[in-house]
Amino acid sequence: MDSSSLLQALEQIGLNHHESQVYLTLLTSGQMSASQLGKKSRAPRTTIRSILDQLCTEGIVDKIYRGSTQYYSCLPASALVRSVEREILLKKRQAEMISTLAPKIEALRNSGSHLPVVRYFEGERGIMEAFNHSLVSGAKEILFFTSYDFFQTGPVREYDVGEYMPNRIRRGIRMRVLMERNKEAEHWAGRPRSELREHRFLQKGAKLPGNFFIYGKYVLYFSANKGEYIAVLSESSVMAATMKTLFECLWGAAER
Numbered sequence: 670m671d672s673s674s675l676l677q678a679l680e681q682i683g684l685n686h687h688e689s690q691v692y693l694t695l696l697t698s699g700q701m702s703a704s705q706l707g708k709k710s711r712a713p714r715t716t717i718r719s720i721l722d723q724l725c726t727e728g729i730v731d732k733i734y735r736g737s738t739q740y741y742s743c744l745p746a747s748a749l750v751r752s753v754e755r756e757i758l759l760k761k762r763q764a765e766m767i768s769t770l771a772p773k774i775e776a777l778r779n780s781g782s783h784l785p786v787v788r789y790f791e792g793e794r795g796i797m798e799a800f801n802h803s804l805v806s807g808a809k810e811i812l813f814f815t816s817y818d819f820f821q822t823g824p825v826r827e828y829d830v831g832e833y834m835p836n837r838i839r840r841g842i843r844m845r846v847l848m849e850r851n852k853e854a855e856h857w858a859g860r861p862r863s864e865l866r867e868h869r870f871l872q873k874g875a876k877l878p879g880n881f882f883i884y885g886k887y888v889l890y891f892s893a894n895k896g897e898y899i900a901v902l903s904e905s906s907v908m909a910a911t912m913k914t915l916f917e918c919l920w921g922a923a924e925r
Contacts, residue, residue: 672693672697675693676689676690676693679692679693682749682753683752683753683756684727687712687713687716687720688720688723688724690710690711690712691706691710691712691717691720691721691724692724692729692730692743694706694709694710695730695741695742695743696743699742700740700741700742701740701741701742702738702739702740702741703717703718703721703739703741706721706741721741724741725741727752728744728748728751728752728755729743729744729748729749729752730742730743730744731743731744768804768805771805771806771807772805772806772807775805775806775807776807786903786904786905787901787902787903787904788901788902788904789899789900789901789902790891790899790900790901790902791898791899791900792898793824793825793893793898795898795899795900796825796891796893796898796899796900797825797828797833799889799891799900799902800828800829800833800882800891801833802887802889802902803837803842803882803884803887803889804833804836804837804840804842806884806885806887807885808842808884808885808887809841809842809843810842810843810844810845810884811837811842811843811844811845811882811883811884812844812845812847812881812882812883812884812912812913812916813844813845813846813847813880813881813882813883814847814848814877814879814880814881814883814916815846815847815848815854815877815880815881816848816849816851816853816854816876816877816878816880817848817851817853817854817856817857818851818853818878818894825893834864837865838863838864838865841865842865843865843866843867844865844866844867845866845867845868845869845916845920846866846867846868846869847869847870847871847916847919847920847923848868848869848870848871848877849870849871849875849876849877850870850871850873850924854868854870858870869920869923869924869925870923870924870925871919871923871924872922872923872924878892879891879892880892880893881912883909883912883913883916884909885909886904886905886906886909887902887903887904887909888902888903888905888908888909888912889901889902889903890903
Protein backbone atom coordinates (compact mmCIF):
# COMPACT_ATOMS: atom_id res chain seq x y z
CA MET A 670 0.00 0.00 0.00
CA ASP A 671 1.47 3.38 -1.01
CA SER A 672 1.50 6.37 1.33
CA SER A 673 -1.49 8.10 -0.30
CA SER A 674 -3.63 4.97 0.07
CA LEU A 675 -2.55 4.56 3.69
CA LEU A 676 -3.33 8.23 4.35
CA GLN A 677 -6.82 7.72 2.94
CA ALA A 678 -7.31 4.56 5.02
CA LEU A 679 -6.31 6.40 8.22
CA GLU A 680 -8.88 9.10 7.47
CA GLN A 681 -11.54 6.46 6.86
CA ILE A 682 -11.02 4.95 10.32
CA GLY A 683 -11.54 8.32 12.01
CA LEU A 684 -8.31 10.38 11.99
CA ASN A 685 -8.61 13.82 10.44
CA HIS A 686 -6.34 14.84 7.57
CA HIS A 687 -3.60 16.48 9.67
CA GLU A 688 -3.61 13.69 12.28
CA SER A 689 -3.21 11.17 9.47
CA GLN A 690 -0.27 13.13 8.01
CA VAL A 691 1.52 13.32 11.35
CA TYR A 692 0.88 9.66 12.13
CA LEU A 693 2.15 8.58 8.70
CA THR A 694 5.27 10.74 9.07
CA LEU A 695 6.03 9.13 12.43
CA LEU A 696 5.33 5.69 10.99
CA THR A 697 7.80 6.10 8.13
CA SER A 698 10.46 8.16 9.91
CA GLY A 699 10.53 6.66 13.40
CA GLN A 700 10.86 8.47 16.71
CA MET A 701 10.84 12.28 16.37
CA SER A 702 10.38 15.42 18.41
CA ALA A 703 7.54 17.87 17.79
CA SER A 704 9.87 20.37 16.12
CA GLN A 705 11.28 17.68 13.81
CA LEU A 706 7.78 16.61 12.90
CA GLY A 707 6.81 20.20 12.21
CA LYS A 708 9.58 20.47 9.64
CA LYS A 709 8.96 17.11 7.99
CA SER A 710 5.18 16.66 7.97
CA ARG A 711 2.75 18.71 5.93
CA ALA A 712 0.60 19.50 8.93
CA PRO A 713 0.54 23.13 10.18
CA ARG A 714 3.50 23.64 12.53
CA THR A 715 1.40 25.73 14.91
CA THR A 716 -0.85 22.77 15.63
CA ILE A 717 1.71 19.93 15.73
CA ARG A 718 1.74 19.78 19.52
CA SER A 719 -2.06 19.57 19.83
CA ILE A 720 -2.21 16.94 17.07
CA LEU A 721 0.38 14.81 18.87
CA ASP A 722 -1.48 15.19 22.17
CA GLN A 723 -4.65 13.96 20.47
CA LEU A 724 -2.86 10.94 18.93
CA CYS A 725 -1.47 10.09 22.36
CA THR A 726 -4.96 10.39 23.85
CA GLU A 727 -6.23 8.02 21.14
CA GLY A 728 -3.60 5.53 22.34
CA ILE A 729 -1.86 5.11 18.98
CA VAL A 730 1.23 7.28 19.59
CA ASP A 731 3.66 7.04 22.51
CA LYS A 732 5.56 9.91 24.16
CA ILE A 733 8.84 9.70 26.05
CA TYR A 734 11.15 12.31 27.57
CA ARG A 735 14.82 12.68 26.88
CA GLY A 736 16.11 15.46 29.02
CA SER A 737 13.74 18.36 28.46
CA THR A 738 12.61 17.19 25.01
CA GLN A 739 9.57 15.08 24.23
CA TYR A 740 9.89 12.41 21.53
CA TYR A 741 7.02 10.62 19.82
CA SER A 742 6.68 7.26 18.09
CA CYS A 743 3.86 5.10 16.69
CA LEU A 744 2.62 2.24 18.82
CA PRO A 745 2.05 -1.19 17.17
CA ALA A 746 -0.82 -1.62 14.70
CA SER A 747 -2.82 -3.41 17.41
CA ALA A 748 -3.14 -0.03 19.13
CA LEU A 749 -5.03 1.26 16.08
CA VAL A 750 -7.35 -1.73 16.28
CA ARG A 751 -8.04 -1.07 19.97
CA SER A 752 -8.68 2.61 19.24
CA VAL A 753 -11.29 1.76 16.60
CA GLU A 754 -12.88 -0.85 18.90
CA ARG A 755 -13.20 1.77 21.66
CA GLU A 756 -14.86 4.14 19.20
CA ILE A 757 -17.31 1.44 18.09
CA LEU A 758 -18.19 0.68 21.72
CA LEU A 759 -18.71 4.39 22.39
CA LYS A 760 -20.98 4.75 19.35
CA LYS A 761 -22.96 1.70 20.43
CA ARG A 762 -23.50 3.17 23.90
CA GLN A 763 -24.53 6.49 22.36
CA ALA A 764 -27.01 4.69 20.07
CA GLU A 765 -28.50 2.86 23.07
CA MET A 766 -28.81 6.14 24.95
CA ILE A 767 -30.57 7.80 21.99
CA SER A 768 -32.95 4.82 21.71
CA THR A 769 -33.82 5.24 25.39
CA LEU A 770 -34.41 8.96 24.93
CA ALA A 771 -36.27 8.61 21.62
CA PRO A 772 -39.84 8.58 23.09
CA LYS A 773 -39.10 11.75 25.10
CA ILE A 774 -37.55 13.43 22.06
CA GLU A 775 -40.61 12.50 19.98
CA ALA A 776 -42.93 13.85 22.68
CA LEU A 777 -41.09 17.18 22.73
CA ARG A 778 -40.94 17.32 18.94
CA ASN A 779 -44.65 16.63 18.67
CA SER A 780 -45.45 19.42 21.11
CA GLY A 781 -44.14 22.00 18.64
CA SER A 782 -46.30 23.88 16.19
CA HIS A 783 -44.33 23.07 13.02
CA LEU A 784 -44.41 19.34 12.39
CA PRO A 785 -43.75 17.36 9.24
CA VAL A 786 -46.94 15.70 8.02
CA VAL A 787 -45.56 13.33 5.39
CA ARG A 788 -42.14 11.75 4.87
CA TYR A 789 -41.07 9.89 1.76
CA PHE A 790 -38.48 7.08 1.66
CA GLU A 791 -36.93 5.46 -1.38
CA GLY A 792 -34.64 2.47 -1.99
CA GLU A 793 -33.81 -0.52 0.20
CA ARG A 794 -32.13 1.62 2.85
CA GLY A 795 -35.11 3.96 2.84
CA ILE A 796 -37.47 1.05 3.54
CA MET A 797 -35.29 -0.03 6.46
CA GLU A 798 -35.20 3.53 7.85
CA ALA A 799 -38.99 3.70 7.60
CA PHE A 800 -39.28 0.41 9.51
CA ASN A 801 -37.03 1.76 12.25
CA HIS A 802 -39.38 4.68 12.92
CA SER A 803 -41.96 2.27 14.36
CA LEU A 804 -39.41 1.18 16.97
CA VAL A 805 -38.69 4.66 18.34
CA SER A 806 -42.15 6.23 18.17
CA GLY A 807 -43.13 5.07 21.65
CA ALA A 808 -45.95 2.84 20.33
CA LYS A 809 -46.43 -0.52 22.06
CA GLU A 810 -48.38 -2.17 19.25
CA ILE A 811 -48.13 -2.19 15.47
CA LEU A 812 -51.10 -3.13 13.27
CA PHE A 813 -49.90 -4.61 9.99
CA PHE A 814 -51.68 -5.19 6.66
CA THR A 815 -49.54 -7.39 4.38
CA SER A 816 -49.27 -10.26 1.94
CA TYR A 817 -45.64 -10.89 3.00
CA ASP A 818 -44.70 -10.61 -0.69
CA PHE A 819 -42.00 -8.13 0.30
CA PHE A 820 -40.23 -10.98 2.12
CA GLN A 821 -39.27 -12.37 -1.27
CA THR A 822 -36.73 -9.53 -1.52
CA GLY A 823 -33.47 -10.72 0.07
CA PRO A 824 -32.05 -7.55 1.74
CA VAL A 825 -35.38 -6.48 3.25
CA ARG A 826 -36.12 -10.00 4.50
CA GLU A 827 -32.63 -10.29 6.01
CA TYR A 828 -33.03 -6.93 7.72
CA ASP A 829 -36.47 -7.79 9.15
CA VAL A 830 -35.38 -11.18 10.49
CA GLY A 831 -31.88 -10.20 11.58
CA GLU A 832 -32.41 -6.72 13.02
CA TYR A 833 -35.93 -5.32 13.01
CA MET A 834 -37.77 -8.25 14.59
CA PRO A 835 -35.19 -8.85 17.39
CA ASN A 836 -35.23 -5.12 18.23
CA ARG A 837 -39.03 -5.05 18.25
CA ILE A 838 -39.20 -8.08 20.56
CA ARG A 839 -36.56 -6.63 22.88
CA ARG A 840 -38.59 -3.42 23.18
CA GLY A 841 -41.78 -5.39 23.91
CA ILE A 842 -43.65 -4.03 20.88
CA ARG A 843 -46.45 -6.39 19.87
CA MET A 844 -47.69 -6.81 16.31
CA ARG A 845 -51.05 -7.92 14.96
CA VAL A 846 -50.99 -8.94 11.30
CA LEU A 847 -53.87 -9.12 8.81
CA MET A 848 -52.78 -10.87 5.64
CA GLU A 849 -53.94 -12.51 2.47
CA ARG A 850 -53.68 -16.29 2.47
CA ASN A 851 -50.63 -17.49 0.54
CA LYS A 852 -47.69 -19.82 1.11
CA GLU A 853 -45.39 -17.14 2.55
CA ALA A 854 -48.08 -15.84 4.91
CA GLU A 855 -48.94 -19.33 6.14
CA HIS A 856 -45.26 -19.87 6.95
CA TRP A 857 -45.15 -16.77 9.15
CA ALA A 858 -48.49 -17.56 10.76
CA GLY A 859 -46.88 -20.68 12.19
CA ARG A 860 -44.07 -18.82 13.95
CA PRO A 861 -43.86 -18.99 17.79
CA ARG A 862 -45.81 -16.52 19.94
CA SER A 863 -42.52 -15.48 21.56
CA GLU A 864 -42.05 -13.26 18.50
CA LEU A 865 -44.93 -11.09 19.83
CA ARG A 866 -46.77 -11.39 16.53
CA GLU A 867 -50.36 -12.61 16.07
CA HIS A 868 -51.72 -13.42 12.61
CA ARG A 869 -55.15 -13.64 11.04
CA PHE A 870 -56.18 -14.21 7.42
CA LEU A 871 -58.46 -12.01 5.36
CA GLN A 872 -61.39 -13.62 3.57
CA LYS A 873 -60.56 -15.94 0.72
CA GLY A 874 -59.60 -14.13 -2.48
CA ALA A 875 -58.60 -10.85 -0.78
CA LYS A 876 -55.36 -9.41 -2.18
CA LEU A 877 -52.93 -6.98 -0.56
CA PRO A 878 -50.40 -5.76 -3.14
CA GLY A 879 -49.04 -3.17 -0.69
CA ASN A 880 -48.35 -3.04 3.04
CA PHE A 881 -49.39 -0.80 5.93
CA PHE A 882 -48.01 -0.26 9.43
CA ILE A 883 -50.41 1.55 11.79
CA TYR A 884 -49.00 2.66 15.16
CA GLY A 885 -49.50 5.60 17.48
CA LYS A 886 -50.54 8.51 15.27
CA TYR A 887 -48.62 7.19 12.27
CA VAL A 888 -49.56 5.29 9.12
CA LEU A 889 -46.72 3.86 7.06
CA TYR A 890 -47.37 2.56 3.56
CA PHE A 891 -44.54 0.66 1.90
CA SER A 892 -43.87 -1.44 -1.14
CA ALA A 893 -40.69 -3.50 -1.19
CA ASN A 894 -41.20 -5.75 -4.17
CA LYS A 895 -38.44 -6.09 -6.74
CA GLY A 896 -38.13 -2.89 -8.72
CA GLU A 897 -40.22 -0.80 -6.31
CA TYR A 898 -38.78 0.32 -2.98
CA ILE A 899 -40.87 3.17 -1.62
CA ALA A 900 -42.43 4.13 1.69
CA VAL A 901 -44.70 7.01 2.73
CA LEU A 902 -45.03 7.85 6.42
CA SER A 903 -48.06 9.94 7.39
CA GLU A 904 -48.14 11.69 10.76
CA SER A 905 -51.87 12.19 11.30
CA SER A 906 -53.96 11.24 14.31
CA VAL A 907 -57.13 11.28 12.18
CA MET A 908 -55.71 9.02 9.48
CA ALA A 909 -54.22 6.65 12.07
CA ALA A 910 -57.54 6.44 13.96
CA THR A 911 -59.40 5.75 10.71
CA MET A 912 -57.01 3.00 9.69
CA LYS A 913 -57.15 1.47 13.18
CA THR A 914 -60.95 1.32 13.01
CA LEU A 915 -60.76 -0.36 9.61
CA PHE A 916 -58.17 -2.81 10.91
CA GLU A 917 -60.23 -3.72 13.97
CA CYS A 918 -63.37 -4.34 11.88
CA LEU A 919 -61.45 -6.68 9.57
CA TRP A 920 -59.61 -8.29 12.48
CA GLY A 921 -62.87 -9.31 14.15
CA ALA A 922 -64.06 -11.04 10.97
CA ALA A 923 -60.72 -12.54 9.95
CA GLU A 924 -59.82 -16.24 10.06
CA ARG A 925 -57.31 -17.49 12.62
